[in-house]
Amino acid sequence: MKDLSSAGPLLDIQNLEKKFDLDKGFLETLKLRGGRLIRETRAVHAVNNVTLDVHKGEAVCVVGESGCGKSTVARMVAGLLAPTHGEIHYAGQRIDNLSRHAMRPLRKKIQMIFQNPYASLNPRMTILEALEEPVRHHNPRYSNAEVRDRVAEVMRSVGVDPAWAKRYPHEFSGGQRQRIAIARALTVDPEFIVADEPISALDVSIQAQVLNLMLEAKESRGLTYLFITHDLSVVEHFGTRVVVLYLGSICEVADTATLFSNPKHPYTKALLSAVPQLKDDRPNHIRLKGEIPTPINLPKGCPFRSRCAFANKRCDEEKPKTIQQPDGSLVACHAVEEDRLDTAASV
Amino acid sequence: MSLLSVRDLTVKFAMRDQTVTALNSISFDLAKGERLGIVGESGAGKSITGFSLMNLLSRPGYIDSGQILFDGQDVVQMSEKALRSVRGNRMAMIFQDPMVTLNPVLTIGQQMVETLRAHRKLSVEEARQIAIVKLREVYIPSPEERLEQYPHELSGGMRQRIIIAIALLLDPQLIIADEPTTALDVTIQADIMELMLELCQSNQVGLILITHDLGVVSQMTERTLVMYAGRIIESGSTRSIINDPQHPYTQGLINALPQQTLPGHQLRQIPGNMPTLAQVPPGCAFNPRCEFATDTCRSQIPKISQYGDVEVACHEVHRLQTEPAREEEQA
Numbered sequence: 001m002k003d004l005s006s007a008g009p010l011l012d013i014q015n016l017e018k019k020f021d022l023d024k025g026f027l028e029t030l031k032l033r034g035g036r037l038i039r040e041t042r043a044v045h046a047v048n049n050v051t052l053d054v055h056k057g058e059a060v061c062v063v064g065e066s067g068c069g070k071s072t073v074a075r076m077v078a079g080l081l082a083p084t085h086g087e088i089h090y091a092g093q094r095i096d097n098l099s100r101h102a103m104r105p106l107r108k109k110i111q112m113i114f115q116n117p118y119a120s121l122n123p124r125m126t127i128l129e130a131l132e133e134p135v136r137h138h139n140p141r142y143s144n145a146e147v148r149d150r151v152a153e154v155m156r157s158v159g160v161d162p163a164w165a166k167r168y169p170h171e172f173s174g175g176q177r178q179r180i181a182i183a184r185a186l187t188v189d190p191e192f193i194v195a196d197e198p199i200s201a202l203d204v205s206i207q208a209q210v211l212n213l214m215l216e217a218k219e220s221r222g223l224t225y226l227f228i229t230h231d232l233s234v235v236e237h238f239g240t241r242v243v244v245l246y247l248g249s250i251c252e253v254a255d256t257a258t259l260f261s262n263p264k265h266p267y268t269k270a271l272l273s274a275v276p277q278l279k280d281d282r283p284n285h286i287r288l289k290g291e292i293p294t295p296i297n298l299p300k301g302c303p304f305r306s307r308c309a310f311a312n313k314r315c316d317e318e319k320p321k322t323i324q325q326p327d328g329s330l331v332a333c334h335a336v337e338e339d340r341l342d343t344a345a346s347v
Numbered sequence: 348m349s350l351l352s353v354r355d356l357t358v359k360f361a362m363r364d365q366t367v368t369a370l371n372s373i374s375f376d377l378a379k380g381e382r383l384g385i386v387g388e389s390g391a392g393k394s395i396t397g398f399s400l401m402n403l404l405s406r407p408g409y410i411d412s413g414q415i416l417f418d419g420q421d422v423v424q425m426s427e428k429a430l431r432s433v434r435g436n437r438m439a440m441i442f443q444d445p446m447v448t449l450n451p452v453l454t455i456g457q458q459m460v461e462t463l464r465a466h467r468k469l470s471v472e473e474a475r476q477i478a479i480v481k482l483r484e485v486y487i488p489s490p491e492e493r494l495e496q497y498p499h500e501l502s503g504g505m506r507q508r509i510i511i512a513i514a515l516l517l518d519p520q521l522i523i524a525d526e527p528t529t530a531l532d533v534t535i536q537a538d539i540m541e542l543m544l545e546l547c548q549s550n551q552v553g554l555i556l557i558t559h560d561l562g563v564v565s566q567m568t569e570r571t572l573v574m575y576a577g578r579i580i581e582s583g584s585t586r587s588i589i590n591d592p593q594h595p596y597t598q599g600l601i602n603a604l605p606q607q608t609l610p611g612h613q614l615r616q617i618p619g620n621m622p623t624l625a626q627v628p629p630g631c632a633f634n635p636r637c638e639f640a641t642d643t644c645r646s647q648i649p650k651i652s653q654y655g656d657v658e659v660a661c662h663e664v665h666r667l668q669t670e671p672a673r674e675e676e677q678a
Contacts, residue, residue: 065534203388204559205599205603208603208604208614208615236610237605238605238611256610257610271534274536274537277566278565279590287541291504291535292532
C-alpha cells in the first residue's frame with residue numbers, strides 16, 4: 001500500500017462539491033407562491049464538481065475572484081469543512097469522512113496558513129506558547145528540552161529571533177506575524193501546506209520576504225503547497241500549476257508557464273488581461289460584460305456564459321466538461337472545444 | 348497656475364506621551380486636470396496626505412504648519428463654512444470601502460439628492476435628474492431604478508461606481524481617491540480604472556490617486572510621488588519612476604514585485620520594516636534598510652534635489668549610478 005501511494009498523487013480531489021444552506025430552520029423554508037404555501041430551500045453552491053490532483057513537490061495555485069470558492073476548497077482539503085459530495089484522498093487514504101480522532105495524525109501532515117495574521121494568532125498567548133502548543137499536541141512524548149529545541153530551530157529558519165519568544169502577537173508587525181504563523185505550521189514538520197491568501201494583507205516589500213520564506217521552505221523541507229490567491233503575479237512566480245476557478249467550477253488547469261503564455265479559456269484570458277501592468281501603460285484589457293452572478297441556485301449551463309462574448313445556445317444548456325488540450329492543459333469551454341474562439345474574434 | 352500647491356505641509360499627532368510627526372514638510376503641485384499618484388507602504392503617510400488636503404484631519408491629528416493652496420486659497424486657514432463649500436463641491440474624495448461611505452439606511456437617490464441640495468439651490472426633481480445623468484455617465488444600467496435601491500442591494504463594483512458618480516455630482520476640479528480599487532476583484536478593478544481615467548480626461552478633473560499598487564499608478568497617472576515614513580523621497584513623471592527609479596527604496600519596491608524576478612527564484616526583498624512614526628531613525632529614515640547607507644545617511648536628512656528626470660531625496664544617488672549593483676539586472 002505504501003508503494004501505491006508514493007506512485008499516485010499526494011492529494012487527490014474527486015468531484016468535490018460544497019453547498020451552504022441558506023434556509024436553515026423549518027419556517028425559513030416556507031414560501032408563499034401563487035397563493036400556496038410551499039417548502040423551498042436555497043443554497044449557495046460554493047464548489048461544484050472540482051476534480052484535481054497535487055503531486056509531491058508541486059505548488060498548485062488556485063486563482064479566481066471573490067466568491068469563486070477557492071477558500072472553500074482550501075478549507076475542505078485542510079479538513080475544516082466537510083464536503084457535500086465528492087472525495088478527498090491524501091497519500092492514497094480517503095480523508096474527508098474521517099472522525100476527529102482518525103484525522104489527528106493527518107493534521108500533523110497537512111497544515112494551513114491563513115490570510116490574516118492578526119486573527120490567526122491567539123492574542124493572549126506569547127509567541128513561545130503559540131509555537132510550542134502544536135509540537136506538544138502532536139508529539140506528546142517530547143521532553144521539554146526537545147520541544148524547546150524544535151521551536152527555536154523553526155523560529156530561526158523563518159527569521160524570527162528566538163529571543164522574542166516571550167512577546168505577544170500585538171508587539172509584532174504584520175509581516176513578522178505572518179512569519180510566526182508560518183513557523184507555527186512548520187513546527188510539526190508537515191508534508192503539505194494549504195495557504196489561503198497568505199500574503200494578501202501585507203505590504204509589497206514584506207510580501208517578497210514572506211514569499212521567499214515559503215519558497216525556501218519548499219526547497220529545504222520538500223513541501224507541497226496548495227496556494228490560494230487572487231494575485232496572478234504571485235501565481236506566475238510561485239506556482240508550478242494553476243487552477244482557475246469561476247463560480248465554484250474549474251475553467252482551466254495548466255502548467256504555470258503554459259497558462260501565462262497561452263491561456264485558453266475566455267475567462268482566463270480576461271483575468272490575465274485585467275492585471276495592471278507596470279511597464280505597459282496601454283494594455284489590451286478584455287472587458288467582461290456584467291458582474292459575477294450570485295452562486296445561489298446556479299442555473300444550468302456554463303457558469304461563465306452570462307459574461308462570455310462567445311456564449312451560444314449550447315453554453316446555455318450544457319455545462320462544459322474539462323477536456324485535455326494538446327499541450328496538456330485542461331479547459332472547460334464549449335467554444336474552445338469547437339474551436340470557434342479565434343474565428344469569432346476576427347469577425 | 349497650478350490647481351493645488353502644497354508647501355511645507357507638516358502634520359502631527361498629539362499622543363498621550365509624545366507628539367509624532369506623520370507628515371514632514373511635504374511640498375508638491377498639481378496642475379489643472381493632472382493625474383498624480385501617491386505610492387508607499389502602510390504607514391508612509393499617503394492617506395494622511397489625502398485627508399489633510401481636505402482639512403479633514405481630526406484629533407489627535409492636526410496640521411502643524413505649511414500651506415495647501417487650492418485655486419489660490421489656503422485650505423489650512425479656511426473657516427468651517429468656507430471649507431464646507433469646498434469639500435464635496437470643488438474637491439471630492441473617494442475611499443477604499445464604498446460601504447463605509449454610503450449610508451446604509453438611505454436609498455442611493457436620497458443620498459445623491461441630499462448632496463446636490465446641500466450645495467446648490469435645486470428642487471428635489473431637478474436634483475434627481477442630475478443624479479440620473481451622473482449615474483449614466485458611470486455606466487450604471489437603468490439608473491432610475493437604482494435611485495430607489497439601498498446600498499446593500501448592489502454589488503461591490505456597482506457601489507464603487509455610485510461613489511464615483513456622487514464624487515462627480517457637483518463637477519469638482521479635483522478628486523482625491525484613496526485606494527479606490529483595492530477592495531475590488533481584478534476584472535472589476537480594470538473596469539473602474541478605465542472609467543475613472545475616461546471621466547478625468549473628458550472633464551479635465553484633477554486626480555490624486557493614493558495607492559500601494561505600482562501597476563495601478565503606472566496605468567492611471569502622469570506623475571508620481573513616492574512616500575516613506577512621512578516624507579516624499581522621490582517624485583517625477585510616472586514613466587521615469589517606473590522605468591528608471593533613483594531612490595534605493597523606490598528601486599527596492601519595484602524590484603520586490605514578483606514579475607521582476609524569474610519564476611521560482613528568490614525575490615529581491617527589502618530587509619526589515621518601515622519604522623513606526625514614534626521611532627523614525629535619525630538621518631535618512633530609510634538608512635537601516637538601505638544597502639548603500641553611509642555615516643552621512645545615518646546623521647543628516649537628505650534634501651530633495653533634481654537628478655535626471657526626477658527629484659529625489661538621497662545622499663548617495665550619484666554613487667548609485669556607477670555602482671555595479673545595477674548591472675545585475677541585465678545579467
